Amino acid sequence: MPEEKTPLTLSELVDVLRASDVEARVLGDGATCVDGMAIDSREVRPGNLFVCKGAGFRPAFLEGAVQAGAAAYLCEGVGEGLSVPSELVAAAAVTPALVVRDVRRAMALVAPVIYRHPEDQLHVVGITGTKGKSTVAYMLRSILIAAGQEPSILGSIATDDGKVHYESHNTTPEAPDLWRHLRNTVDAGRRTMVMEVSSQGLKYDRVLGLPLEIGCFLNIGRDHISGVEHPNFEDYFSSKLRIFNQCEVAVVNLATEHVDRVLEAAQAAPCVATFAVEHAGESTLANAPIEPLFSAVGVTSLPGGGLAFTVRERGSEGEIACKERIELGMPGLFNVDNALAAIAMARLLGVGYDAIRAGLAHVRVPGRMELVSSADGHVLAIVDYAHNELSFETLFKSVKAEYPDRRVVALFGAPGGKAHERREALPRVAGSYADHLVYTEDEPAHDRVEDICAALVEHTPEGVSCEVILDREEAVTQVLTRALEASEPSVVMLLAKGDEETMHRGDEYPTIKSDLTLAREVLEA
Numbered sequence: 001m002p003e004e005k006t007p008l009t010l011s012e013l014v015d016v017l018r019a020s021d022v023e024a025r026v027l028g029d030g031a032t033c034v035d036g037m038a039i040d041s042r043e044v045r046p047g048n049l050f051v052c053k054g055a056g057f058r059p060a061f062l063e064g065a066v067q068a069g070a071a072a073y074l075c076e077g078v079g080e081g082l083s084v085p086s087e088l089v090a091a092a093a094v095t096p097a098l099v100v101r102d103v104r105r106a107m108a109l110v111a112p113v114i115y116r117h118p119e120d121q122l123h124v125v126g127i128t129g130t131k132g133k134s135t136v137a138y139m140l141r142s143i144l145i146a147a148g149q150e151p152s153i154l155g156s157i158a159t160d161d162g163k164v165h166y167e168s169h170n171t172t173p174e175a176p177d178l179w180r181h182l183r184n185t186v187d188a189g190r191r192t193m194v195m196e197v198s199s200q201g202l203k204y205d206r207v208l209g210l211p212l213e214i215g216c217f218l219n220i221g222r223d224h225i226s227g228v229e230h231p232n233f234e235d236y237f238s239s240k241l242r243i244f245n246q247c248e249v250a251v252v253n254l255a256t257e258h259v260d261r262v263l264e265a266a267q268a269a270p271c272v273a274t275f276a277v278e279h280a281g282e283s284t285l286a287n288a289p290i291e292p293l294f295s296a297v298g299v300t301s302l303p304g305g306g307l308a309f310t311v312r313e314r315g316s317e318g319e320i321a322c323k324e325r326i327e328l329g330m331p332g333l334f335n336v337d338n339a340l341a342a343i344a345m346a347r348l349l350g351v352g353y354d355a356i357r358a359g360l361a362h363v364r365v366p367g368r369m370e371l372v373s374s375a376d377g378h379v380l381a382i383v384d385y386a387h388n389e390l391s392f393e394t395l396f397k398s399v400k401a402e403y404p405d406r407r408v409v410a411l412f413g414a415p416g417g418k419a420h421e422r423r424e425a426l427p428r429v430a431g432s433y434a435d436h437l438v439y440t441e442d443e444p445a446h447d448r449v450e451d452i453c454a455a456l457v458e459h460t461p462e463g464v465s466c467e468v469i470l471d472r473e474e475a476v477t478q479v480l481t482r483a484l485e486a487s488e489p490s491v492v493m494l495l496a497k498g499d500e501e502t503m504h505r506g507d508e509y510p511t512i513k514s515d516l517t518l519a520r521e522v523l524e525a
Helices: 010-019 059-067 086-091 103-114 133-146 175-187 199-203 233-246 259-266 335-348 353-361 389-402 422-431 449-458 472-485 515-523
Strands: 024-027 049-051 072-076 097-100 123-128 152-154 158-160 165-167 192-196 212-217 247-253 271-277 294-301 307-314 320-328 370-373 379-384 407-412 436-439 465-468 490-495
Touching: 010 024, 010 097, 010 103, 049 059, 049 103, 059 072, 059 086, 072 103, 097 103, 103 175, 123 133, 123 233, 133 152, 133 192, 133 335, 133 353, 152 175, 175 192, 199 233, 212 233, 212 335, 233 247, 233 259, 247 259, 247 335, 259 271, 271 335, 294 335, 307 335, 320 335, 320 353, 335 353, 370 515, 379 472, 379 515, 389 407, 389 422, 389 490, 407 422, 407 472, 422 436, 422 449, 436 449, 449 465, 472 490, 472 515, 490 515
Parallel strands: 049 072, 072 097, 123 192, 123 212, 152 192, 212 247, 247 271, 271 294, 379 490, 407 436, 407 490, 436 465
Antiparallel strands: 024 097, 152 158, 158 165, 294 307, 307 320, 370 379
């Protein structure tokens, strides 16, 4: 049963902020009570504290929030006296305001108080990395379900807190939304939250003050470098390393680039656990700076497209305490690394190997390495969320190794307004492996799809075949139909959108047919 709520006044929230050295004051009645928070005026409920924040914020949003029942609003003041911007006063003349010097930090500090510290009743697991976060999160979730638990999940694919379940738009939500999801998880009777933690979430204090029982660092590569995200790789990398400042146990992949620096940063956590996979032809374990607590060896392919391997777990004295054979119901050699990360975290949470085996044997990650084949096997479509340089390199390398005799066609785009380096990196990497590239729409936001695709064409390696089909649904259908008609067997890689059924265009998210749905319609007809 949900616990009894204790109303909080604006004056009490001022005390909370001042205790953390955030300058704050109340405009209006300090005895005004608030219940819950919202950063989107469309999500406001009666009694909420509405947050006025964002580059695209307009006073009309505050008007809408007040009409929806917001009891007060949080805003950033100006000048030495923390004056409320005149346009906000005009929009909500009689509504009290919590006025602060730093609205981003302030909302992160008051959110856990307003939501009555749900983290005290939860096991919170945070996963960061350039690639694999979603896959690892779903693998761990599947293991926990097999162990009889019902975890919540927050990430780039979906948000499920026990009360709401929908397709996500942000990997790590802003603080008011994050803490609401944590509270919903507790009220729904769940006791574990598995969440992806993005570099943006760490850099911009979205997870400020959230204690992580486990913080997992998967890997690091170049991504999210732009004028609106990270100015350079160092800023991106150092932002990700901040996860270790708020976790009890740091879990580190010894195969990551810059592993020495990652391990050094991990020392901020009271405990460090490591893992590594020994793939054929590689010497990860031999070259590791330390002996991993968890290792995977003997990786082999299974007839149905899955993988098998042996997990070796070390005991407190460094000896091999147990060896367990695991079968993973997903293709892709790189998914052994993801599975081992999930296994390590499950073991640290006290889960046994029977549940681990059951959870991984039939795991499905929506839109990750989804295989759709034509009836005669002539065309194999691979639907995957791979969307950056590191995930492209890993995925294409695995596909070429597993399907050496097939023609490879790759369909993808690049997002608008962010991660501009992908417009150079993605065609360069894909062009090293694929026989033909098709450029199309992928979350253009406020950029023109034509301009994004033109940049992809410009950076396509010389001699690599490519074309542009702007409409994504048309592009997927056309590419698969051609493949069915061709004499040569092929692998068609549909990348970046996975199982998503919305497209970010301007400020809207209209519904589309997912790549997975289209692949099934064309190939299984």
